Amino acid sequence: MKRAALYVIAGPVGxxxxxxxxxxxxxxxxxxxxxxxxxxxxxxxxxMVFFVPAVLALSRLLPRSPWRNGVVALTLVGLAATMVQFGADIVEGLLAADRAEMSALGADFKDIPGVEVVFYDVVPQLFFLGLVVLAGMLAARRRLPWWGVPLLLTGTLLPVVTLDLLPIGGLCMLVALAPALPALRRQGERVEPPVAVQ
Incomplete structure (x- = not known):
């Protein structure tokens, strides 16, 4: 399996x-x-890290356009914010002696002006929104089946109901994106024609 296809699998599995x-x-x-x-x-x-090359690989199944580039940029910005959120949680877990201290450290971080909006409430959602829009663009080009878009949307919304649904959400995302794997493998098999010797 080509590396790009592996990234598309690894992101949802993560x-x-x-x-x-x-x-x-x-x-x-x-x-x-x-x-x-x-x-x-x-x-x-x-x-989240695996989703970076996955998004870039999926975007290459579409023709170049400012719209495609904008969706990819917003998706990657959302991913970066999500990674900071995970990183902060990891650091707080390392520094804290108990749950109360960890919560206090998290509250201190969120009290920094702009942090809660940028890394928690708003910007991380751009990843999920951008991924769904990207899937819609792929479906319009028949790189994904039509049902992949609502299934992907379902996968992104389930954790909003409760984080206990994260495993099902990740599985929905995997099933929604899996039909793009053959196209990604074919893309990876393309080689440039040899240059004729003059």
Whole structure:
């Protein structure tokens, strides 16, 4: 399997794995700080990192245009904000001795002007919005089936209801994007024609 296709798989799998490790960590009634908190957030951060090349690869299935570039830029900005959020959670988990101290550290970080809007409430949502719009553009070009768009939207909205639905959300995202894998593999197999020797 070509690397681009692997990234498209790894991103949603990272989200689903984050949800599963989180559920495991919460099963004893004590979640964070500790190994379970760090493991969940490291897996989630890895998923976000994999989404960067995945978004770029999916965008290359579309013709170049300012609209495509704008959607990709907004999606990557949202991803960057989400990565900062995960990074902050990891650092707070490392510094805190207990849940109360971790919550206090998180509150201190959010009290910095602009942090809550940029890294929590607004900008991270651009990743999910941009990914759904990108899927819609791919569906319009028949690179994805029409049902991939509502399924992807469902996958992004389920965690809003409750984070316990993260594993199902990640699975929905994976199934929605999987039909693009053959096109990504074919794209990776393309080679430039040899230059004729004069």
């Amino acid at each position: 989200i689903a794995a984050y949800g599963l490790v989180r559920l495991w960590g919460r099963s004893d009634g004590v979640y964070g700080p500790g190994l379970d908190w760090q493991a969940a957030h490291l897996v989630g951060l890895a998923g």
